[in-house]
Amino acid sequence: MEYLIRFSQLHETFRSAEIQAIAVIEGVDLRVISYSDESPFCVVRLPSEDAARAIMRRSVLAHAIYEHWGTADTYDELHPIIKRDTAHLWPQYVEPSFKMNIDAYQGSRSSSKKQLALINSFSYLPFKGPIRLSCPDQEFTIFEQWEFDAVPLNLPSPLKVHFGRLIACGVRDLIHTFDLKKRDYISTTSMDSELALVTANIALAAPGKIFYDPFVGTGSFPIACAHFGALGLGSDIDGRSVRGDGGKKSLRGNFQQYGLEKLLGDVFVCDLTNSPVRRARILDGIVCDPPYGVREGLKVLGCKDPESTPWVVEKGRKMYRDPAFVAPKKPYSFMAMLDDILNFATDTLVDNGRISFWMPTANDEEQEIGVPTHPCLAIVVVCTQVFNKWSRRLITYRRLPDAEVDLSALAQQKKMKHEAQTNGINADDLNPFRRHYFRGFKSEQDLTDDAATDKILNTT
Template identity: 50%
Template sequence: MDYLIRFIQTHKTFRKPETNALSELAGLEIEWVYYSEYSPFAIIRFPHEPDPEAAAKALIIRSILSYGIYELWGTGIDYPSLHQDVRHRTEPLWEKYRHSSFRFEIDCYQGSHTSAEQRDIIETFAYTGFEGPIRMKNPDNQFVVFEEYDFGASNPKRLYKGRLVAESGRKAIAKYNLKKRSYIATTSMDAELSLVTANLALASAGKLAYDPFMGTGSFPLACAHFGAAVFGSDLDGRSIRGKKGRSVKGNFEQYGTSPLYLGGFISDLTNTPLRADRCLDAILCDPPYGVREGLKVLGSTKPSLQEIVLLENGEPAHLSDTYIPPKRPYSFVRMLNDILDFSANILVDNGRLCMWMPVAGVTFDDEETEDGVLPSEEYAVPQHPALELLSECTQRFSKWSRRLLTYRRRKDEDVDHESLLAYDADRLALETESVSGTAGELNAFRRKFRQYFQGFRDPSLPRQFEKLPHTY
């Protein structure tokens, strides 16, 4: 039996990777019979599952980018061909559902019907011989006829009929809506993409997930929703502590997942207190883009600030409660490499890294940009010999985009050690080259992003009042 997935028609590059991740999490093997980013409908099958309906439920139950999964009863380019396929596929099943309560719906993508037209369409399926009561609420079986139209077309280009097997977990988006959350910031990731990222990271009960740029905790909250134990860190401790009774901890209390929150601490990846033990199942992060303020890490380029400073009472200054550690500019490319290297050293075998990466001033629809120039090396997907890139999902805006890159930690025996030695040498060279410079010199994305948004700047205002997007 084939199954129809009814996807949402947004975040199109995320849908198939999320479904593949959920199949791996459920221990299922799926075969993609039909899939297109231009269609909200996909057809899959479970070639080796003795109970495909149970497999379909296990696959879709926590999906965010779909509405549900349906047992496919037929498909066609028009209603005569649809009816013919329904008879061919399902006639032996009709007796099974003859006396059950049922409900029929019409789902039109980019099309519509009046109530009378919908009723006429439903009555064309009377040959199935269902005699059970019609219940609009909580029926035993729900049947849906799907119509897919090209934009502006008067006739559908494809038709499907399906029996609902299970709805998705998309209702969680409303629960974690940022408008309902007690503590957020301007850069908090929206609920939908946070939950999708948690699915790609395979967050689930018994697993340990970490966010090194936690902010107000969107990713840890999403992972905890799926049962994972979580913790995080941030260079700015104020974002974790919050104020006036609102904090990251308070967010977990709001959603009833406090037992899964292990806490947060102040740190950056170049000075992490975490031991390099292979203990994490997932790392999720949306690193700072460094647009409004340049990227920084703990440390200083000034020799006087690299030494231990003693207070008048002889106590080291860095042990004081009021101590504010110095920070130095940080290379954007080096940050990405540090995230990958950190992940390679701390993820368990097959553990996942889900990292968001911004791209400004270039498009990826074609091999060349609007200026006819290939995307430069600074926009290449970062690689690590110990990490396998599983998927690359893109959220597009106008002149910039951001990509969600998902990696899997290879087993040590599968790592090419010569490539690893070469990678370590290149990384050491990058560290040497990026120890000095301004924020603009060390962050090509910041330069391109600010150049693009110069069009929003009021030239009569001082530069500090430049109108850059507040969320990044």
């Protein structure tokens, strides 16, 4: 059976990825028949209404799903399609109360007379039940997709029209439930609730699974995963962000705020390169937003110059075992961090477990940072959130079973050293994104031209 999904017109590249991931979680056979990022309407094939409801129980980016009765370029084409393909469905809707809506995307039917005339054009449907605007037994919707700026241009007709019967609504209300403005404890890097929930869906968070965030901060991702039933674990190099004030304003306090404390496994302080997590295939998923190193350079535990820090081991005593010890940090390469994340995922994810992590990049092709790869990981989907001159991607990988891994590629990968610099002098040397960010994402030619212009201005 065909169904029409009405998406929100936000995060367009994430929408299809989310519903397909939910289909995997629910064990539903879903096939996309027609979809475009330019339109909020998606036609899919599902085995039953129960399957459609299962998709909507978790979808954050979908408003609702409808039994698809027809799609056409004009109403003159739509009415014959509905009569031909759905007449066998009509008898079961003759007596129940009903309601008819009009959803005009990028357009408007502001005149009540035009709306009524449009609804009356479907009068051939043999519905005899009472019309109820509140809580009807059945709800039907006429969808119109108009050209952008259709209203000021006074265009006569929409580009596409659809008609369907409401089956179930999505869970967009979760965005408000987990809204950061209502959360007791956040930081400047806390991921907003909508994208945290979408990330959890795409990573296949579900009951009985263990999910881990190695850059946990104030816990946005583990909270989202816990809402969907997964056990959340996390770590961070900065213990202050995890502990907060130790009470209500802390990571644990956030879990308590939502009644999810039973799904908080544990949180601890470490960095990814010095992690106590056992390198065994025990994690069902990894979700994280690694630091971009813009406000300050990336760092990991360690001594930049061991000879200048003899106090780490003082008089034969290992000072790092002292409870009051503050560990030193050294600069860390952004590109090495990406490789380390993938290596960690390879070592700890179960077969077909997913890692979804966010990565920034410049929009300019010459400065764009490529999607990192690993022989043990298959790219599932890359979703992009575009800003002005840069974007951030949500990259999702699947851990391949060992039988599917290209052993020659794996051997080659182990022989290769990091191509990125790992011993740069400053943060810009170690982080190409940071370097481009503070240059305004200008090309080398633009920077040369700017320098020449400044020189001319300074000499006149």
